[in-house]
Amino acid sequence: MTDPSDGTSTSELVLSLRGISKNFGAVSALTDIDLDVHAGEVVALVGDNGAGKSTLVKVLAGVHQPSSGTIAFRGKEVTLPDPSAALKLGIATVFQDLALCENLDVVANIFLGKELNPLRLDEVSMEIKAWTLLNELSARIPSVREPVASLSGGQRQTVAIARSLLLDPKLILLDEPTAALGVAQTAEVLDLIERVRDRGLGVVMISHNMEDVRAVADRIVVLRLGRNNGIFYPDASNQDLVSAITGASNNSVSRRAGRRQAQREQGQETQP
Amino acid sequence: MTKDIENGAPAVPLLDRSDERVKHAAGFGGAIRSFLDRVQSGDLGSLPVIVGLVIIWTVFQSLNPIFLSSNNLVNLLFDCSTVGVIALGIVCILMVGEIDLSVGSVSGFASAMVGVLWVNQGWPVWLAILAALAVGAAIGSLYAMLFNRFGMPSFVSTLAGLLAILGLQLYILGSTGSINLPYGSPVVNFGQTLVMPHAIAYALAAIAGIVTFITGFRTAARRKEAGLSSQSLGSLLLRAILITVVLELIVFYLNQDRGIPWMFGLFVGLVVTMNYLLTRTKWGRSMNAVGGNREAARRAGINVRLTYTSAFVMCSVLAAAGGILAASRLASASQQAGTGDVNLNAIAAAVIGGTSLFGGRGSAYSALLGIIVIQSIASGLTLLDLSSSLRYMITGAVLAIAVIVDSLARRSRVSHGRA
Ligand SMILES: Nc1ncnc2c1ncn2[C@@H]1O[C@H](COP(=O)(O)OP(=O)(O)OP(=O)(O)O)[C@@H](O)[C@H]1O
Ligand SMILES: [Mg+2]
Numbered sequence: 303m304t305d306p307s308d309g310t311s312t313s314e315l316v317l318s319l320r321g322i323s324k325n326f327g328a329v330s331a332l333t334d335i336d337l338d339v340h341a342g343e344v345v346a347l348v349g350d351n352g353a354g355k356s357t358l359v360k361v362l363a364g365v366h367q368p369s370s371g372t373i374a375f376r377g378k379e380v381t382l383p384d385p386s387a388a389l390k391l392g393i394a395t396v397f398q399d400l401a402l403c404e405n406l407d408v409v410a411n412i413f414l415g416k417e418l419n420p421l422r423l424d425e426v427s428m429e430i431k432a433w434t435l436l437n438e439l440s441a442r443i444p445s446v447r448e449p450v451a452s453l454s455g456g457q458r459q460t461v462a463i464a465r466s467l468l469l470d471p472k473l474i475l476l477d478e479p480t481a482a483l484g485v486a487q488t489a490e491v492l493d494l495i496e497r498v499r500d501r502g503l504g505v506v507m508i509s510h511n512m513e514d515v516r517a518v519a520d521r522i523v524v525l526r527l528g529r530n531n532g533i534f535y536p537d538a539s540n541q542d543l544v545s546a547i548t549g550a551s552n553n554s555v556s557r558r559a560g561r562r563q564a565q566r567e568q569g570q571e572t573q574p
Numbered sequence: 575m576t577k578d579i580e581n582g583a584p585a586v587p588l589l590d591r592s593d594e595r596v597k598h599a600a601g602f603g604g605a606i607r608s609f610l611d612r613v614q615s616g617d618l619g620s621l622p623v624i625v626g627l628v629i630i631w632t633v634f635q636s637l638n639p640i641f642l643s644s645n646n647l648v649n650l651l652f653d654c655s656t657v658g659v660i661a662l663g664i665v666c667i668l669m670v671g672e673i674d675l676s677v678g679s680v681s682g683f684a685s686a687m688v689g690v691l692w693v694n695q696g697w698p699v700w701l702a703i704l705a706a707l708a709v710g711a712a713i714g715s716l717y718a719m720l721f722n723r724f725g726m727p728s729f730v731s732t733l734a735g736l737l738a739i740l741g742l743q744l745y746i747l748g749s750t751g752s753i754n755l756p757y758g759s760p761v762v763n764f765g766q767t768l769v770m771p772h773a774i775a776y777a778l779a780a781i782a783g784i785v786t787f788i789t790g791f792r793t794a795a796r797r798k799e800a801g802l803s804s805q806s807l808g809s810l811l812l813r814a815i816l817i818t819v820v821l822e823l824i825v826f827y828l829n830q831d832r833g834i835p836w837m838f839g840l841f842v843g844l845v846v847t848m849n850y851l852l853t854r855t856k857w858g859r860s861m862n863a864v865g866g867n868r869e870a871a872r873r874a875g876i877n878v879r880l881t882y883t884s885a886f887v888m889c890s891v892l893a894a895a896g897g898i899l900a901a902s903r904l905a906s907a908s909q910q911a912g913t914g915d916v917n918l919n920a921i922a923a924a925v926i927g928g929t930s931l932f933g934g935r936g937s938a939y940s941a942l943l944g945i946i947v948i949q950s951i952a953s954g955l956t957l958l959d960l961s962s963s964l965r966y967m968i969t970g971a972v973l974a975i976a977v978i979v980d981s982l983a984r985r986s987r988v989s990h991g992r993a
Contacts, residue, residue, distance in 0.1 A: 365873060386875035401873045405866035405934040406859075414863055415874035420856035426796045433589045433802075446590060451988070465874075 314341040315377065316473050316504035317362070322371035324357055331357040332528045335371070339473065339504040344495055346519035347508045350547055354528040355508045356398050359475045362506075363395040364388035376472065389415070392472035396479050398508075400462045408432060408446035408453070412465045435464040440490045455482040463491060473504040480514055492518050512543065589801045614990075622979045623927055623943045626972065630947065634954030641954055644831035648769075651828075651838040654949035656681075656900040657916060658841045661923035661941040662848055663892030668924055669852070670865045670885045671933020672721070672728040676735035677920050680713055680890050681897025682912020683743040688761075688898055689753035689907025690746050699761055703898055710894025713739065714887035721886070722879045728886075736917070744909055752908035755901060765902030769833040775825045778839075783818025787811065837899060841942070844892075848938035861885060866934030896920070915966065922969065923948050926976040932984060947972065 317339040324332040332354045339345050347355050360366045362373070364382035373380055375391050382388045388395070402411050409425070409432045418424040432446050441460040443453065450458060459482045466474055476495070480488040495505055495518050509515050515522060515536075522534040524546040532546040613621060634641040660677050667674045684706040691702035717735065720726040747753065755762050770778070790810045797804040828834055852858035860881045863871040872878045900916075901907045925931060926947050927940025948969055955965045 363873065385873045386877065389875040395873070397873065401867070401870040403863045403866040403870050403934070406862060410859060410862075414859065414871070415876045417856045417859055423854050423856065423859070426793065426800055426802070429797075429802060430589065430800050452990075 316341050316375070318374040320372050322361060323369045324361060324366060325369045330528055334529065336530055337523060339506055341504055342499055342502045343520045344499050344505040344507060344518050346515040346522045347506055347525060348515060348522060348547060349525035353525040355525055356477055359395060359477050359508065362388065362393060362475055393475065394466035394469065394471035395475040396462045396466045396477060398477040400458055402450045402458055402462060404451040405449055407449055408443060408461055411450050411461055412468060416469060435467055436460065439464060439494065440486060456484060456487060459483060460487060471503065474498060476505065476507045478508050480509065480511065512540065588803045590803055620928055620939065620943055623947060627947055627950065630950050634950065638957045641957055644828055646953060648828055648831045648835065650949050650953050652835045652903065654945045655835065655837040655841040656896050656903055657919050657923065658941055658945035659844060659899060660893050660896035660920040661945050662844055662938060663889035664920050664924040665929050665936050665938055665941050666885050667889040668929045668931060669861045669933065669936050670882055672885065673732065674728065674889045675732040675917060676739055677889065677893035678912045678917030679736045679739035679743065680710055680893040681900060681916060683739050684710055684894035684897035685901035685907040685911045686743045686747050688901055689755065693753050693755060706898055707891055707894050710891040711887050714890030715883065718883035718886040721882055740913070747909055752906055755905045755907065757905060761902045762905045765837060765899060766905065768836045770836060770839055772829045772833055775829060775834045776822060779821035779825045780818060782821055783814045786817055787814035790814070845938045845942045852938055857884065862934055919948050922973040925980065926972060930980055930984065931977065
């Protein structure tokens with residue numbers, strides 16, 4: 303269970319991390335993380351608040367540099383000194399904090415850094431492509447020519463997701479992509495993750511929603527306090543998952559579940 | 575959407591008109607309504623400065639009828655070109671949310687360099703100008719390096735630069751303190767007398783209208799073809815005609831006197847070019863993005879350091895250019911060049927014109943509008959024979975008002991969701 307590459311998939315290894323650590327001063331946000339992602343595979347990254355999920359994603363996106371450890375992308379060892387290096391390799395990221403420019407409109411945000419026709423921006427083509435991407439996500443966005451500041455949280459999330467799809471990446475990192483989305487949009491994003499996987503891309507998805515995770519993940523990697531804490535498959539029991547995430551079989555989630563169970567049984571007993 | 579005649583009544587809704595919650599301006603009335611909406615939500619654009627200009631002109635004209643005469647306005651255009659070019663550089667640096675306090679010193683140093691190299695050392699004038707611009711670029715790169723490498727706030731580095739470069743200027747001018755540029759030389763003529771032949775001025779005004787129409791028409795055609803909403807031919811025509819008529823009237827009025835100074839033509843040319851660069855190129859997008867949210871820009875793969883460097887260099891080069899223009903306007907390079915209110919006027923012009931001090935918001939045209947406001951105040955008070963003490967106070971008050979308007983508009987934009 304601790305071997306990170308026991309994903310049965312025989313397809314190409316897109317990403318392979320070995321011994322990644324990241325310290326922020328005295329805080330070790332990540333310690334000795336191993337992670338493999340194959341082509342055509344959805345890996346869910348789960349863990350409690352502060353477990354280090356976002357930090358790991360930022361390391362992969364080139365936002366943070368790891369303190370130690372190696373990253374191999376499609377078989378070759380790489381360094382990611384800045385976000386543009388990651389983007390060039392084909393690693394697209396939706397950040398938890400979205401990272402949009404509020405003063406720019408939706409089209410400008412989606413195409414930021416990848417504008418068509420740099421010396422004479424091709425606004426019409428960009429707008430068409432933006433609408434195509436947004437419609438694929440069944441986005442409810444009133445106008446792509448309004449500054450992003452005027453959008454709701456979920457609309458912004460859709461814009462961030464649309465942006466990650468723009469450049470046909472090889473690996474997509476989604477940090478809580480459905481956290482602010484409505485029912486239809488969440489389903490759309492989960493569908494999209496499956497479509498992307500079927501196209502042979504690797505997907506890393508972070509989510510606190512176990513239902514979503516089970517629905518799309520091929521493998522579930524648990525982080526706890528910045529360390530690997532087990533790999534599960536969607537058929538794993540909730541009990542096992544929760545105890546891996548929280549670190550004990552006697553945890554608040556199972557206590558709560560136990561309490562409710564007991565209450566229910568009690569209720570049945572008192573009935574004549 | 576009720577009377578969008580040009581688009582017919584499409585059976586399939588247009589790609590960007592599928593959300594029925596959004597009111598879309600249609601026709602002339604709609605355009606006015608959406609303009610009022612924008613203003614109410616704090617997206618003021620050039621409105622405050624134009625209102626301010628009308629007030630200032632009305633007041634001065636009522637106090638002294640010479641103020642709006644062709645002759646005085648032509649002088650005003652000569653005078654505003656020099657600091658205007660510097661203000662254009664300030665727009666660049668404010669775009670990325672930084673500041674350059676040394677533009678006055680840089681401009682003074684550039685004018686001193688031209689004086690020393692051309693007049694004293696006998697260099698060809700073009701080479702002297704090139705050298706001054708190159709030194710401007712070097713100064714900008716230095717600020718950028720201090721900012722990118724050492725994280726030195728631009729406020730501090732350019733304040734240090736203000737003093738150091740002023741020292742350099744005094745040093746190279748030496749004991750004489752002032753170098754006269756030869757009268758009758760093309761450089762001095764350019765700053766003092768050269769105006770556009772009337773026919774050329776009319777033609778340029780017409781070309782501006784035609785180009786607006788053609789680009790607007792092309793875009794509209796492409797958008798329509800692609801199934802996006804597009805501006806109607808009528809409103810495009812109306813806009814182009816309006817622009818042409820207004821410009822031609824201005825040219826006509828100024829042609830009653832000498833006409834439009836070439837120096838002002840150069841300034842406007844630079845403004846239009848900068849506007850294109852800021853709004854229609856990838857570089858301009860990066861400038862806006864870095865000014866709006868630096869970290870988001872970095873994560874989008876933009877080379878943030880390079881963007882800052884380009885902003886600092888652009889600002890210093892334009893400051894040097896402004897200094898050279900000032901030397902040609904005054905026919906001298908002196909110890910006073912670039913000192914006094916040059917610095918603050920340039921910064922004030924950009925802000926008064928509507929470029930935000932908070933970064934990520936501004937337009938090249940704000941340099942043009944802002945400097946016309948400032949120069950109008952100066953010119954009006956000179957005509958009234960009022961001392962510079964009053965001029966400083968009034969310009970200061972106008973600047974304060976401009977910054978208040980900027981801050982209030984920003985708050986209103988935040989609450990109306992327009993960043
Ligand atoms: N820039 C930073 N500087 C210092 N410490 C940081 C920084 N970013 C994250 N940390 C620390 O690293 C740890 C992991 O944070 P991270 O954001 O990766 O958690 P997470 O698993 O994404 O949690 P959540 O589910 O709440 O999003 C936390 O203890 C946090 O305080
Ligand atoms: Mg997180």
